Amino acid sequence: MQTVETHQVAVLDRPNGSEGHLPDFNSENYKDAYSRINAIVIEGEQEAHDNYVSIGTLIPDKSDELLKLARMELKHMRGFTACGKNLGVTADMKFAKEFFSPLHGNFQEALTAGKLTTCFLIQAILIEAFAISAYHVYIRVADPFAKKITEGVVKDEYLHLNYGQEWLKANLATCKEELIQANKVNLPLIRSMLDQVAKDASELSMDREELMEEFMIAYQDSLTEIGLDNREIARMALAAVV
Ligand SMILES: [Fe+2]
Ligand SMILES: [Fe+2]
Numbered sequence: 001m002q003t004v005e006t007h008q009v010a011v012l013d014r015p016n017g018s019e020g021h022l023p024d025f026n027s028e029n030y031k032d033a034y035s036r037i038n039a040i041v042i043e044g045e046q047e048a049h050d051n052y053v054s055i056g057t058l059i060p061d062k063s064d065e066l067l068k069l070a071r072m073e074l075k076h077m078r079g080f081t082a083c084g085k086n087l088g089v090t091a092d093m094k095f096a097k098e099f100f101s102p103l104h105g106n107f108q109e110a111l112t113a114g115k116l117t118t119c120f121l122i123q124a125i126l127i128e129a130f131a132i133s134a135y136h137v138y139i140r141v142a143d144p145f146a147k148k149i150t151e152g153v154v155k156d157e158y159l160h161l162n163y164g165q166e167w168l169k170a171n172l173a174t175c176k177e178e179l180i181q182a183n184k185v186n187l188p189l190i191r192s193m194l195d196q197v198a199k200d201a202s203e204l205s206m207d208r209e210e211l212m213e214e215f216m217i218a219y220q221d222s223l224t225e226i227g228l229d230n231r232e233i234a235r236m237a238l239a240a241v242v
């Protein structure tokens with residue numbers, strides 16, 4: 001009896017879950033939206049690779065560890081490229097480059113200025129939390145080939161989020177001010193990226209509210225792990241809504 005109830009709750013909890021709500025992977029609308037979403041994911045993995053290599057140049061004694069993370073990102077990129085090919089979709093890489101360009105620009109600026117905290121926040125917290133949330137939502141509605149690949153990828157992204165978290169936690173006393181300032185500038189970019197992608201995502205049966213909700217969970221959990229208190233987290237999260 002209890003099992004039945006639990007199952008019912010789980011189904012109600014996931015109105016867009018995989019039970020009977022999968023989109024038509026072969027429709028023109030799906031493929032058109034996929035050409036942009038797939039490109040964003042491929043570009044995101046490439047950016048992540050480049051960013052971890054760059055962060056390694058700021059902390060040479062950790063560069064080997066960061067290179068390992070970077071290599072994982074290239075593997076993810078190849079996986080998602082295969083997902084597009086599997087559906088017969090050509091990724092719109094020009095669109096994806098433009099999509100990432102504001103965040104890319106801010107990362108490069110921070111890198112040039114040697115602002116390690118800002119680099120970690122952008123890549124290891126914001127981008128990883130964004131990826132984790134999007135991949136979680138996607139897994140529920142992906143085609144079987146992409147689902148398997150994405151399930152493997154999301155596990156790695158937690159390792160990356162964790163890596164950034166641990167560094168920020170260990171250095172919180174000296175990096176808190178920069179962290180809060182960098183968040184104020186970059187969290188609104190994540191919000192606007194989400195807005196830009198919402199229409200294409202909904203074509204893939206990925207709900208905008210669900211994406212935002214998953215992102216805020218991953219992001220706020222991560223700030224808690226870093227050691228910020230509830231008030232600080234609430235203040236930081238507000239940057240997403242103003
Ligand atoms: Fe990745
Ligand atoms: Fe990652």
